[in-house]
Structures are given as structure tokens and as C-alpha cells.
Amino acid sequence: MDTSKLTKFYKKTHEEKVSALKEAGVISLEEATLLTEKGLDLDPSVGEHMIENHIGNYSLPLGVSTNFVIDDKEVLVPMAIEEPSVIAAASFAAKIIGSAGGFTTAVTDRLMIGQVTLKNVEHIENAIFEIEKAEQTILERANEAHPSIVKRGGGAKSLETRVLKADPEEGTPAFLVVHLHIDTQEAMGANIVNTMMEGIAPYIEELTGGKALLRILSNYATECLATATCTIPAHKLKTGTYSGEDVRDRIIEAAQVAWADPYRAVTHNKGIMNGVDAVVIASGNDWRAIEAGSHAYAARSRQYRALSKWHANDQGDLVGTLTLPLAVGTVGGSISIHPGAKLARKILMDPDAKRLESILVSVGLAQNFAAVRALVTDGIQKGHMGLHARSLAISAGAKGPQVEKVAEQLKQAPHMNLQTARDFLKELL
Incomplete structure (x- = not known):
């Protein structure tokens, strides 16, 4: 994979993104054509045989998260999700963690x-x-x-x-x-x-x-555990008015709250699963099973706790660890049937089941780092609302270049809502 072709991927148009994936060697010309012309929807004849009473297909946006280095190997991560900011957050976290050596994983025997x-x-x-x-x-x-x-x-x-x-x-x-x-x-x-x-x-x-x-x-797969670890030097955590040491300590303290408080732990773990679920869905695996097993694992001490842990090592670096039960597969079910799942597998470079577990747990830890870092510094809404502005613009009827223009105006508006978006769009027209 030639990652130089993926520079500033998020700024490219849809056609440019697909072209970049092809030039980077991630997808073939045939797959690029599928993305730009036909799309990934199931043929009705296939959907009819996958579930009962089939009446149509319900689509989710499919994107790719960049910058991941997992066990010294670069990987582009496909994610199927409707929530704004998840892919951006994962890519941002992976860039910081990747610059510090990336993720190291360990997977138990798959039983x-x-x-x-x-x-x-x-x-x-x-x-x-x-x-x-x-x-x-x-x-x-x-x-x-x-x-x-x-x-x-x-x-x-x-x-x-x-x-x-x-x-x-x-x-x-x-x-x-x-x-x-x-x-x-x-x-x-x-x-x-x-x-x-x-x-x-x-x-x-x-x-x-x-x-x-x-x-x-x-589905409580306690004999099929995957662990991801990352180490981030404190100086890489500096942001705005916060020193790297301040950010490190605040992340550790936030993790301690999530360990002690079930009310916080649920939201903390939901952030982890934002990333994990998106990859599980993209790969054609059973996200309900992964969710259920992960939350049971969070309560294995008889109190529901944070799934991840963050601490400082002797050098003052921030160290994160996440362990999840991950009963996933690379064959069977919809994995070999759904065109989206087949493309996701190709983007992931045809991983075996253990490698897929390593990718999933690393994405979960990246998502957790991004969310907690945002919470203890600028707040979660800053990045999230920027992407939410686009959704409002689309809901108001904006199309093409109008979407970004309306979104930019919404970011500056005292009230970001659908009516404001409609007013801005009306001015453009």
C-alpha cells in the first residue's frame, strides 16, 4: 500500500478518494468502478435470501479511517457508520499514536x-x-x-x-x-x-x-480475547493552552472516573464501540454479539467498569490498554455474500481472524483516546458539531458545494439548528 497517495484523504472529493485508493494499490479498477458507478447495495435477489420478508436495503455510509499502524503494519480501516466524527476521530488518534510507534496487539487462542x-x-x-x-x-x-x-x-x-x-x-x-x-x-x-x-x-x-x-x-467469548496497547510521549499530547503533561494526567483521571462510575463507564465504553462496531459491520460480522460480549466483559468484576485503562509509565509517557472478547470470523454468513463486506475485506488486505481481532481492538483504543482527549481539553462538541453542521445543511436541502457553504455559516451562527440552515440555504439560492 502506497500511503503517499492517501495524503489529506479527507479533503478529496468522492471520485478523488476512490482514485486515490486505486492508485495506492488498495482496490482494483473493477472495485473503483463499483464504488463510483454501481454502489455497494445488495441485489434484491441476494437480500431476499439473506432475511425473511425482505422489502429493500437500508444503507449506511462506508468510509475509511487512515493512519493506522498495527503491529508495525500500515492498514486502512473500513468503517460503516452513520454518526458524524467517528471516522475523523479514529484517523486523528491513529495519526498521533502512529507517530509514536502505533499499536501493539496480542490475541489469545481463538476458542x-x-x-x-x-x-x-x-x-x-x-x-x-x-x-x-x-x-x-x-x-x-x-x-x-x-x-x-x-x-x-x-x-x-x-x-x-x-x-x-x-x-x-x-x-x-x-x-x-x-x-x-x-x-x-x-x-x-x-x-x-x-x-x-x-x-x-x-x-x-x-x-x-x-x-x-x-x-x-x-457470545461471551472469554476464550477469544484481543488486547491492544499504545504508548504516547507526553509532548505529543500538547494542545491549545494545555501542556502535554496536563493532557496526559487529565486522560488518566478521566479513565479513573470511568473505572469507578458505571454512569460514566457506559458512555466511555460506547465511545470505544463506536469504532469497533463500525468495523464489525463493514466486515460483515455480528455486531450485536460483539456488543453483548464486550459489555458483559466490562461487568466481569460484578460492577460495570471502563473497558480501557490509561496510566503513565516511568518515562512519563501515556500508556493505553484495551482488551475485548472478539468472536469474529473471515468466512461464513454475509461475509462472502455482501458486496460491502467483500470490499471491506479487500481494503483490510484479506486479514485472517486473528489479524481482524487486532485491527478491531486497536480501532477501539484509538476511538477511546480521541474521545477522552477531546472531553478533557476542548470538549466533545467542538469537532462533533462541525460535522453535525453538514448533516443539518443536507437536511435543509443543500446539495454539492452548497453543503460546505451552509455548514461554514452554521458554525458561526449563535443557534445551530435546521431552521437556521434553511435560512442560510435560502440566501444562497
């Missing part, structure tokens, strides 16, 4: 979790003993239920049990839960896991004398 939940188990301790004694047989039966994943090097790898204690006050009985840890290779693996759970449930019923109530994957 998805399947659950068989048993009710009416009379002797739970004895049932656990029987399950653990039969672990190898259970794993073999799970793999027999989906032999194709075993041929590709994946399959069920280990087993554990959990007891959900009875709660007399709520009238809840005790349940015994069997977890299987499953390597689904490049797939997110929901269908693989569900098939395996249904395959082993009858045998586990025989072993325990209980009745299988649930046989399904868990």
Missing part, C-alpha cells in the same frame, strides 16, 4: 464457547465427576457432529463445568452447565458450535440423569 445447560440433576457433584471422567468421549462426540472443522485443524478442545446455584428468594433451581471450548478456525462459528452442542446433549443427559434445557453457543 468459542458452547453450552449445554442441564436441569433436574439430583446429584450435581456426582454428575460433575461423571462428566469429567468422560471428557474425551464427549469431545469426540462433539467432533463427530461436525467433522469438517476437525479436518481443517479445529474442533472441540476442552471441557469444563459450572454450577448455577439455586436462589430460593427468586424461586430459581440449581442448574449444571457444561462448557465446550471449540476452535472454529476462520469462522465465527455459531452454527458449528450449536451443532456440536446438540450432538453431545443426549450423551450428557445419560451421564448425569438430568435434562438438557439449552444447547447453544455463548
Whole structure:
């Protein structure tokens, strides 16, 4: 990728952006033509088979975030999102972090979790003993239920049990839960896991004398974690009247508030997921699963807390860390069907699942840095409202060059609203 072709990407017209991507070697001539002429909407015949009762397509803007350096490799990040300022913020943060060496990531073994939940188990301790004694047989039966994943090097790898204690006050009985840890290779693996759970449930019923109530994957992917870290020298944080050390300390203090206060943590984490969700959607993965798993991970201490952490190292640098459970895939589902997802994969340089996790968690940390930095310095509205002005101009009916002209006037107006935008547009016409 020739990043020199992407300089001041945000200032280019749509045609110039597409041309720059082609000249940089990110997309082909055919893909450039698709973006400029045909667009990325699903063919009705494809949409009809993806969901029930299909009546049309609902589009989101697809953009690219620039400046990312992840594990010493430059990457252009596709993001599908309707919210103004997210892509700009990610690119801004990535530029600062990239100038300091970029993001370093670590990804655990990619193991998805399947659950068989048993009710009416009379002797739970004895049932656990029987399950653990039969672990190898259970794993073999799970793999027999989906032999194709075993041929590709994946399959069920280990087993554990959990007891959900009875709660007399709520009238809840005790349940015994069997977890299987499953390597689904490049797939997110929901269908693989569900098939395996249904395959082993009858045998586990025989072993325990209980009745299988649930046989399904868990989207709480605690065996599939990705961590991103960045280190930013304090002098790179200086802005306006704030010294770099002031900005560093204020970011750390804001992170401490988000760790202690669930009300702040929710918004703090929402900012992280702004970036993560946008890439997950662009790549054709299940953003609802990623959201649910990430928020559960934020509450793993039994209090909902910030997902990211920021501190100063011995050299006085600002250090950020983010860990997320990221059960994503690069094959299956809509990934190979949706034209937008296929193009996103191309822009990402055809990553495997682990590399995609590294990109996602890095984008989340960049988004968090940008948001918290803005909050503790100029305030979040300065950049956000600038982009919001464009949305108001479009809503007022502005087109082409009119959009920027109306937006610029709105930024100077005492009241930025739709009526003001209409008034400015009327003056132009």
C-alpha cells in the first residue's frame, strides 16, 4: 500500500478518494468502478435470501479511517457508520499514536464457547465427576457432529463445568452447565458450535440423569480475547493552552472516573464501540454479539467498569490498554455474500481472524483516546458539531458545494439548528 497517495484523504472529493485508493494499490479498477458507478447495495435477489420478508436495503455510509499502524503494519480501516466524527476521530488518534510507534496487539487462542445447560440433576457433584471422567468421549462426540472443522485443524478442545446455584428468594433451581471450548478456525462459528452442542446433549443427559434445557453457543467469548496497547510521549499530547503533561494526567483521571462510575463507564465504553462496531459491520460480522460480549466483559468484576485503562509509565509517557472478547470470523454468513463486506475485506488486505481481532481492538483504543482527549481539553462538541453542521445543511436541502457553504455559516451562527440552515440555504439560492 502506497500511503503517499492517501495524503489529506479527507479533503478529496468522492471520485478523488476512490482514485486515490486505486492508485495506492488498495482496490482494483473493477472495485473503483463499483464504488463510483454501481454502489455497494445488495441485489434484491441476494437480500431476499439473506432475511425473511425482505422489502429493500437500508444503507449506511462506508468510509475509511487512515493512519493506522498495527503491529508495525500500515492498514486502512473500513468503517460503516452513520454518526458524524467517528471516522475523523479514529484517523486523528491513529495519526498521533502512529507517530509514536502505533499499536501493539496480542490475541489469545481463538476458542468459542458452547453450552449445554442441564436441569433436574439430583446429584450435581456426582454428575460433575461423571462428566469429567468422560471428557474425551464427549469431545469426540462433539467432533463427530461436525467433522469438517476437525479436518481443517479445529474442533472441540476442552471441557469444563459450572454450577448455577439455586436462589430460593427468586424461586430459581440449581442448574449444571457444561462448557465446550471449540476452535472454529476462520469462522465465527455459531452454527458449528450449536451443532456440536446438540450432538453431545443426549450423551450428557445419560451421564448425569438430568435434562438438557439449552444447547447453544455463548457470545461471551472469554476464550477469544484481543488486547491492544499504545504508548504516547507526553509532548505529543500538547494542545491549545494545555501542556502535554496536563493532557496526559487529565486522560488518566478521566479513565479513573470511568473505572469507578458505571454512569460514566457506559458512555466511555460506547465511545470505544463506536469504532469497533463500525468495523464489525463493514466486515460483515455480528455486531450485536460483539456488543453483548464486550459489555458483559466490562461487568466481569460484578460492577460495570471502563473497558480501557490509561496510566503513565516511568518515562512519563501515556500508556493505553484495551482488551475485548472478539468472536469474529473471515468466512461464513454475509461475509462472502455482501458486496460491502467483500470490499471491506479487500481494503483490510484479506486479514485472517486473528489479524481482524487486532485491527478491531486497536480501532477501539484509538476511538477511546480521541474521545477522552477531546472531553478533557476542548470538549466533545467542538469537532462533533462541525460535522453535525453538514448533516443539518443536507437536511435543509443543500446539495454539492452548497453543503460546505451552509455548514461554514452554521458554525458561526449563535443557534445551530435546521431552521437556521434553511435560512442560510435560502440566501444562497
